[in-house]
Amino acid sequence: MQPDLFMKKRTILSAGLAFAALGLISWGFKGHRAVATIAQNHLNASVAYVASAYLKGEQMEAVSTWADENRDPKTAPWHYINLPLGLSRDAFVKAVQESDNNVYTAILKTEATLKDVNASDEAKNEAMKYLIHLVGDAHQPMHVSRKEDKGGNTIQVRFDNKGTNLHSLWDSKLIDKEGLGQEDIVKTYDTATPAEIKKWQSDSPFEWLWESYQITTELYANAKPGQNIDDVYYQKYIPVIHKRIDQAGIRLAGELNRLLAGQKVKAVTVSAPPAVQGVPTNKTADATPTAVKLEEIKNYVGKTVTVSGKVFSSRDIGSMILVNLGAAYPNQLLTLALKGDAKALGTQLDGKTITITGQVIDYKGNPEIIVTSQQQVKVQ
Template sequence: MKKRILIYLLFPLGILIGSWGAIGHQTVARVAEYHLTPEAKLAIKDLLGNETLPGISSWADQIRSEPEYRSTGPYHFVNLPSGLPYKAFEDQVKSLKKDNLYSALLQYEKVLSDSNSPKEKKTEALKFIVHLVGDAHQPMHVSRAEDKGGNTIQVQFDGKGTNLHSLWDSRMIDRLHLSSVELAEKCNQASPAQIKQWQAASPVQWLYESYQLSNTLYAEVEKENRLSDNYYTRHLPEIQSRIEMGGIRLAGVLNQIFKNYKPSAEKPQENLAVENRQNTNPIVLKNTADVVNYLGKYVTVTDIVYDYKVISNNLTLLNLGGKYPNQILTIAVKGPSGATDWKNKKISVSGVPKLFKGKPEIETDQAGSISFQASK
């Protein structure tokens, strides 16, 4: 997993738009992964190779400064006047002549659904869809042009100045001090009936939900822009709900597009990477601290588990080289790990370290791939 750094660009008309932020977008993608069909998982693996949905979830923000993508800025938002009833909102969204979030989402869904689209175009479309579905569920991305989606509305939060857009992008999420893995566990609570209902809604309905919420947020800060803890506790469930709905709906979109998917003759890059690892001896690190010098390489690390956290039945985080949050390396064990007491155990694990929230992390699919070592 890799922390994605958002690259902001000043577009024509002075519109500066961010997005959920790295953690928010990664969480939307992780929730989606919980609800993908086998066909969708195979199709995504075929397109992304050794990349993951969370890993590419902020790609559409990152490439906005590149010349060939500078025109994609308007793809991230819809601007409309406040106070529209649903029918008027729907009519205006569908009649917009300029590029916007709604038209971009439909465009990339069409590309991804077209069997004649080249693989590289489908991969690009998938990356945009993962990001734009997240944007559609961030209320300040469906808001007013005159304040640039809340970017010019100043507020005080936690005793510090920020703006309304940034507050909903990341400031309130950051206050949770959770990784996207942990937040996804909290945001994956929908019942089967809710999943069915949410996935049946149209993209215009997603946008209108965000629009209604942004209307409320505007009205609140017009009355008081010094935001208390009560503001945070009142709106945090809405943030988690929008992220959860975004993830479940993203899964619904991808499941529908890939419902008849058949693997291509070309072998996915991820499978090739696994084969290469099987035929390559890992680099054995003498010191866990050296892991930062071997990011993206196949390594073996042996160290003591200082502490660990069971996130769910299918995810356990092991901290090596120090206790959280001062660990040097985290091992994310995906899959059942039983009732293992990992604390103070000396373990050896092989994998490819990547940066996550500024810290190296190795993912492994099963606890059985970790071997226990005798402590000296």
């Protein structure tokens, strides 16, 4: 074989192996979209606008898996960090500080780009997409794991009568077992209290990784090749996944609120309001609000409308406040899901007639409008 041909084949093989590795090192689709959606729910209004500008109008959840789909061999190591087991906290911090080209250094790199006033729009766009993804990766325990088993990828187990591996189990299999749709995952996971939000957002990326390392240490201690993952295991660890995804979303919001505060951007046209419950963005939705009657609201799913009605009841479920127009639950004609800045309205709307502007979505057969800004609501 000619030397140059050999080198070409070797290069292709190396790239292929890197691409294959990328497919094995991430929260699943549902997990990453949940992290991004939770973060979107907790962004300050001004920061949400800046984030949207840097993403060129794309929603955070829509770009949350871009870093995996991009499949760049040069950034494949950005998704994880390999460390030996048994490190003390001090030794752990030292090992992370002395390592390079991993999830920790990648997070620092993307954050530096977002703070850099001289960075180009393209650089900020890429940094945003990587940061949204990598904060999620840092909270997936098997991303802070051992090199020798490729983060649990070579530890074969059985789950739901099927073969899988420890890494894949934590990426998606345990989440899929719940059987929740994307919007229900966000409602179920986004439950942090104000005290938890304050604490989590004060933690540094070192703390995020240390938490994952501690969980991974326990998982490795209990992992046996070929073991059957039973319901006891599932019931023990699904709450851990809930918390890790919630923490990732809350912390991502905290990082963006800090990094993007006060930044000035060019005007941006957003194709549709944020699909904050995981509902796919309807790119053909009308951008200009259409005035409609409340009784006819169910005929305008996917449209941006302005509608008025009386508030009959409301309920705070932690991650959002649900407001029912036209009648009390479960006979309401329209539900408003107040999130972000709009949550400050709280239960102040009970008994009042209001006018709301937003995109109508279908949530389990019922019309709903996601409200993320108080400017969308006018009290008559």
